[in-house]
Amino acid sequence: GIQVEQSPPDLILQEGANSTLRCNFSDSVNNLQWFHQNPWGQLINLFYIPSGTKQNGRLSATTVATERYSLLYISSSQTTDSGVYFCAVEILTGGGNKLTFGTGTQLKVEL
Amino acid sequence: DVKVTQSSRYLVKRTGEKVFLECVQDMDHENMFWYRQDPGLGLRLIYFSYDVKMKEKGDIPEGYSVSREKKERFSLILESASTNQTSMYLCASSQQGPVYEQYFGPGTRLTVT
Numbered sequence: 001g002i003q004v005e006q007s008p009p010d011l012i013l014q015e016g017a018n019s020t021l022r023c024n025f026s027d028s029v030n031n032l033q034w035f036h037q038n039p040w041g042q043l044i045n046l047f048y049i050p051s052g053t054k055q056n057g058r059l060s061a062t063t064v065a066t067e068r069y070s071l072l073y074i075s076s077s078q079t080t081d082s083g084v085y086f087c088a089v090e091i092l093t094g095g096g097n098k099l100t101f102g103t104g105t106q107l108k109v110e111l
Numbered sequence: 112d113v114k115v116t117q118s119s120r121y122l123v124k125r126t127g128e129k130v131f132l133e134c135v136q137d138m139d140h141e142n143m144f145w146y147r148q149d150p151g152l153g154l155r156l157i158y159f160s161y162d163v164k165m166k167e168k169g170d171i172p173e174g175y176s177v178s179r180e181k182k183e184r185f186s187l188i189l190e191s192a193s194t195n196q197t198s199m200y201l202c203a204s205s206q207q208g209p210v211y212e213q214y215f216g217p218g219t220r221l222t223v224t
Contacts, residue, residue, distance in 0.1 A: 001170075030211070040217070041201075041217065041218040042215070043215040045215075048210070086153065088154075097208075097211035099154075099156070099213055100156075101153040101154040104153055
């Protein structure tokens with residue numbers, strides 16, 4: 001099956017710093033999602049991005065499908081950005097879609 | 112906004128018990144999914160459903176079954192719970208295209224003792 005690797009596995013930032021999280025995948029995909037899992041376990045949708053660049057406030061994402069990677073940029077980080085960031089690649093199968101997740105990047109933002 | 116709810120946030124069961132985890136979505140989504148999340152392993156797909164009364168195995172279906180009698184509801188069943196099924200269980204739903212973005216519920220943390 002498809003392999004999804006995220007880096008770095010852990011990241012500690014000072015508030016206000018910028019960061020880049022990376023997601024590599026081993027095969028062609030239909031789409032890609034980025035999620036933030038908050039400390040209570042809820043997965044929050046960040047981006048649904050098959051290719052190109054999208055921005056939402058301090059966050060932006062870029063997917064280069066031909067080179068099989070995606071990047072999530074966090075600018076001016078805040079303590080509320082702490083949590084685990086997952087990328088998940090979408091494969092179409094039968095009548096719908098399946099997501100394969102990476103193992104995540106654990107981010108801690110300190111004052 | 113899409114809302115996906117799960118029947119319990121925390122659940123403690125004994126080995127051998129039959130366990131039901133329920134998920135309800137309010138956006139008329141065709142697709143529904145059950146995942147489990149374990150430290151270091153990310154989220155892994157257990158079962159999914161593209162329509163009422165329809166189910167397909169995911170990557171780790173062993174020890175689980177599912178039921179989808181109504182479009183909005185998808186149940187995960189542990190016929191005889193075991194300690195290795197202690198985990199966080201997450202439900203998700205999505206449209207049947209062209210956009211397949213998945214939306215997740217808050218999760219159920221199940222402990223089997």
